[in-house]
Amino acid sequence: MEDTVETKDRIYEQLARVGKAISSPKRLELLDLLRQGPRSVEVLACESGLSVANASRHLQVLRQAQLVEVEKQGKQVIYSVGDQKVCEFFQTMCSLAEARLADFERLMRKVAENDPYLEAVDRSLLMQRAREGSITVLDVRPAQEYAAGHIPGAVSVPLNELEERIQEISPENKIVAYCRGPYCLLASRAVELLRSKGFEAVRIRDGVHEWKMHGLQLER
Numbered sequence: 383m384e385d386t387v388e389t390k391d392r393i394y395e396q397l398a399r400v401g402k403a404i405s406s407p408k409r410l411e412l413l414d415l416l417r418q419g420p421r422s423v424e425v426l427a428c429e430s431g432l433s434v435a436n437a438s439r440h441l442q443v444l445r446q447a448q449l450v451e452v453e454k455q456g457k458q459v460i461y462s463v464g465d466q467k468v469c470e471f472f473q474t475m476c477s478l479a480e481a482r483l484a485d486f487e488r489l490m491r492k493v494a495e496n497d498p499y500l501e502a503v504d505r506s507l508l509m510q511r512a513r514e515g516s517i518t519v520l521d522v523r524p525a526q527e528y529a530a531g532h533i534p535g536a537v538s539v540p541l542n543e544l545e546e547r548i549q550e551i552s553p554e555n556k557i558v559a560y561c562r563g564p565y566c567l568l569a570s571r572a573v574e575l576l577r578s579k580g581f582e583a584v585r586i587r588d589g590v591h592e593w594k595m596h597g598l599q600l601e602r
């Protein structure tokens with residue numbers, strides 16, 4: 383019986399490793415970035431507003447819990463999520479927080495209220511209209527994230543290239559922009575820029591993981 387109790391306690395200790403690893407807001411942000419595609423520690427530090435040293439320390443905690451993996455590519459150290467189950471776990475955690483935490487729900491509602499160009503869309507209809515060419519679906523994430531997986535028919539124009547490449551976008555079509563999901567601001571900034579240039583543009587809440595969660599395929 384003592385062995386059984388000890389084994390049970392050890393099981394909960396292992397579960398607690400995952401809980402400890404995700405107990406930091408910055409580690410959650412890093413994990414969310416890595417869901418979009420592999421990155422070096424330098425890129426992760428830049429995108430999360432951390433120093434390289436701090437980013438590296440957070441990544442080591444995530445690695446110890448087997449949530450991320452590391453690979454050497456020349457002189458660079460590249461991090462990626464452990465596997466698809468890590469992405470599913472993150473998505474489930476977000477859904478749980480939105481369903482159960484009143485403060486979280488209020489924050490999400492505030493985001494929606496402050497974004498007049500957020501639009502709810504029928505995903506199947508969006509794909510159909512993109513295939514027909516009646517709308518332009520714009521992926522404003524970095525190019526490497528687009529290459530890792532994107533909504534079918536989407537065109538890649540990263541936000542930091544949008545102003546100089548704006549002539550590539552047809553002004554005759556409605557623009558539907560998306561980025562990393564509901565907590566990302568890239569698409570909102572893209573829509574503001576596009577509308578200031580006279581385009582009809584909106585953004586959708588979905589990122590690629592929300593898309594996959596609804597059973598829809600991505601293109602690579």
